[in-house]
Amino acid sequence: MNVRTLCLGILTLGDATGYEIKKLFEGPFSHFFEASYGSIYPALNRLTDEGLVACRALAQEKRPDKKVYSIMPSGRLAFMDALMEAPGRDRVRSQFLAIMTFAGLLPARHLSGLIDARLAYHRAKIAELEACDEKGDGASRPFVCGYGLAVHRAAAEFLEEHRHDVEGPALLLEAAAE
Amino acid sequence: MNVRTLCLGILTLGDATGYEIKKLFEGPFSHFFEASYGSIYPALNRLTDEGLVACRALAQEKRPDKKVYSIMPSGRLAFMDALMEAPGRDRVRSQFLAIMTFAGLLPARHLSGLIDARLAYHRAKIAELEACDEKGDGASRPFVCGYGLAVHRAAAEFLEEHRHDVEGPALLLEAAAE
DNA sequence: TCTCGCATGTAACGTGTTACATGATTCC
DNA sequence: GGAATCATGTAACACGTTACATGCGAGA
Secondary structure: OOHHHHHHHHHHOOOEOHHHHHHHHHOOOOOOOOOOHHHHHHHHHHHHHOOOEEEEEEOOOOOOOEEEEEEOHHHHHHHHHHHHOOOOOOEEEOHHHHHHOOHHHOOHHHHHHHHHHHHHHHHHHHHHHHHHHHOOOOOHHHHHHHHHHHHHHHHHHHHHHHHHHHHHHHHHHHHHHO | OOHHHHHHHHHHOOOEOHHHHHHHHHOOOOOOOOOOHHHHHHHHHHHHHOOOEEEEEEOOOOOOOEEEEEEOHHHHHHHHHHHHOOOOOOEEEOHHHHHHOOHHHOOHHHHHHHHHHHHHHHHHHHHHHHHHHHOOOOOHHHHHHHHHHHHHHHHHHHHHHHHHHHHHHHHHHHHHHO
């Protein structure tokens, strides 16, 4: 499932422009997928070339034409094929955990700053997901948001309960060095 | 934090070969970072070229020379610089959640299979992380593993409690179609 | 006999990000 | 006056994966 396929999927939910699709990637999809304009627009063009989606241009005053994309029957079929494939494994890359692996090399103060920032991040995600959970239409939106919510809540809770496990030793080490 | 930088970090924990580094990426690091030989070996070569690590070849009988890498003082400095930079945001891409977003398009049977597989995946991760939690040396290893554990446990629990929310409607829909 | 573990590496390829380019309108 | 929103796109670049290439020893 790459950006191209997911754009196709998004169009099964209704017509959209590239700009609107980007908003989805920034909002309700952001906790499990990201994409920039630099991948979305080329993806949409390619899907159009392949005849999987149709594009109609709406002229606008003083603005570039708005291009509204709609999925074609062949696009629906192609998307179903992609959906039925076994999902590849998740791709996760966490800078935060990579850095925390080397917590022993960091000043206590810096460590605390990192954890504070991380907690703020999780809390922001939780707020975001709580909002998207409510305005869910079908059953799948609340499910996907609920999953993210569960994960971020668990992470935040863990940090609150265990931050001392790394902050403590760092402080002791610095006190001993004085 | 890319593969190159993380390899440098791993070498702060002790000398290692490319092969051994790969094992780490498959084991204790796998829940927050992945890397293949195709990125590790070139990274190690580049670090050597840049003078950040040293490489000594151990001749072996009937095998290619084993190349043991050690970090140099300049490498430690470079790694510290990287550690002190603000962490970039996590990069997550979950095929599973992408597919679940379109659960409404899938046969109930297939949906259940996906969730079963996902639960198995989380449980395997939990077992793995419980093991790495125990054999932790400093304070940071148990912390990083504990974080992963918390997240996977929450995810598994969520799936157990809420799988019916998507499976139920799918079954109803199919019953109605008959 | 066949697979797994050890051990290193390259080349082609895919995929996506970043920065740039453009430009009006509306809100603060 | 400046930032944010709407709106589209490209080109250079970075990064990493996959598949391929090689080859022995040990255990099932």
